[in-house]
Amino acid sequence: MFSTHAPKRRLLLLGAPVAAVALALAGCSTGTDAGAGDGSSAVAAVIKGLDNPFFQAMEDGIDSTAEADGVDVSVQAAADIGDTTGQADKLTTLAGQSFGCFIVNPISGTNLVQALAPVAAAGAPIVNIDQPIDAESAEAAGVTPATYIGTDNEAAGGKAGDFVVGAVPAGSKVAVIGGISGDVTSAARVDGFTSAVDGTLDIVQEDAADWKREIALTKATDIIAANPDIAAFFAANDDMGLGIVKAVENAGKTGQIVVVSVDGNQDALESVQSGGLSATVAQYPYAIGTLGVQACQVALQGGDLPKNIESPTALVTADNAADAIAKFPQPFEDFDNPLAEQLGE
Structure with a gap:
């Protein structure tokens, strides 16, 4: 705190x-x-x-x-x-x-x-x-x-879940791609997301992609093939999120499947601005x-x-992506630094 x-x-x-x-x-x-x-x-x-x-x-x-x-x-x-x-x-x-x-x-x-x-x-x-x-x-x-x-990783996952709940119809199918299996950071983000969508959306598959883009691309490709009506994906980091975006693009479903991730890397912010990622929870x-x-x-x-x-953390969508990019790598929202007083500032 x-x-x-x-x-x-x-x-x-x-x-x-x-x-x-x-x-x-x-x-x-x-x-x-x-x-x-x-x-x-x-x-x-x-x-x-x-x-x-x-x-x-x-x-x-x-x-x-x-x-x-x-x-x-x-x-x-x-x-x-x-x-x-x-x-x-x-x-x-x-x-x-x-x-x-x-x-x-x-x-x-x-x-x-x-x-x-x-x-x-x-x-x-x-x-x-x-x-x-x-x-x-x-x-x-x-x-x-x-x-x-x-980061409060559970809260970050919750922000992503709240966004997806507001972006797709109730009862829609969603999939979750976590990082390394058993990793505490990934687990917290996934828990936050699943709690936020619980009772509203149907999580049809949860998998791990070791934080890597190419593995997430392969996993998402298989999930889309098995669930042609999937409405959204959550990825526990941006690199995996961008892999999912590529899988969605390869399936010809850009703009039809919501993809949200966590991190707020510059390439992810640019993807949000250009319509690839739907949103990222920026750390x-x-x-x-x-x-x-x-x-x-x-x-x-x-x-x-x-x-x-x-x-x-801050949710970045198409509405504020330009502001987030302009101020990157610094936050575009105010933050109270708890060390300021001891540093004499």
């Missing part, structure tokens, strides 16, 4: 320099002769694969904010969205270097837990972004994140990256962080 004591601050200003913090953190190095938590003010970030534009935008938010605020940051990314072992190896390497704070965006709830154990033991703050670390596994390893920053990975760096700044100053920081 957001701090009720923080002043209102538009996220458009999230990347602005923070003079006091910049003076304290400027000029730090990332030498390799000491371990995590040795008093360094340098920040390490480990994120998901840059094969997905969502995480490209997240990296941009981290890098841009660090540059503006004078923070020494090193970002490492997994080889792809499924590279759980490679991502953990990158974190293990960084954990042996001199970083004072760690930003982690794990591929799964557990794949970075063991690599974080020495970080936690050394006393370095851990800022968990986007994908929550599994609480039970973290507790067993002695890992306690300083804060979690991310702001750039803002998540920015908030991650700012949370490390607060932690390194000894400040108190909220247990959870909810990043903004």
Whole structure:
């Protein structure tokens, strides 16, 4: 939840320099002769694969904010969205270097837990972004994140479901394409969607496409063939949503089947504007990256962080797609930054 004591601050200003913090953190190095938590003010970030534009935008938010605020940051990314072992190896390497704070965006709830154990033991703050670390596994390893920053994924799925309910007749057939089976983020978005359409629409199939466009294309192609009267699809991310859009186009049903996804990547916003995707529930990975760096700044100053920081979401349709594109990668709606007060803004 957001701090009720923080002043209102538009996220458009999230990347602005923070003079006091910049003076304290400027000029730090990332030498390799000491371990995590040795008093360094340098920040390490480990994120998901840059094969997905969502995480490209997240990296941009981290890098841009660090540059503006004078923070020494090193970002490492997994080889792809499924590279759980490679991502953990990158974190293990960084954990042996001199970083004072760690930003982690794990591929799964557990794949970075063991690599974080020495970080936690050394006393370095851990800022968990986007994908929550599994609480039970973290507790067993002695890992306690300083804060979690991310989307309310169930609410995001609910926004998509509400849109579909308003876009197709009651009783219509819909299909759901989730990410990796068992993934907590995907499950929350799917749960939010299914709850929103429950009792109004008929979910004829639910499948997983591992967050990947080409797999979603194949799955949707098969679903359309088996259900020629399908009225809508929900995809748990934009990449899969765009794969479904291609399947709809290949079937000659563009404009006849509603397709809604979650993320708000630039190519998805452009698809909404051009009539491919019907809507996307936009998250702001750039803002998540920015908030991650700012949370490390607060932690390194000894400040108190909220247990959870909810990043903004907004439903983007043909009516507001142009505005969303014009302001991308920043949110086009106001957002109260709960870290503003501690950053002296």
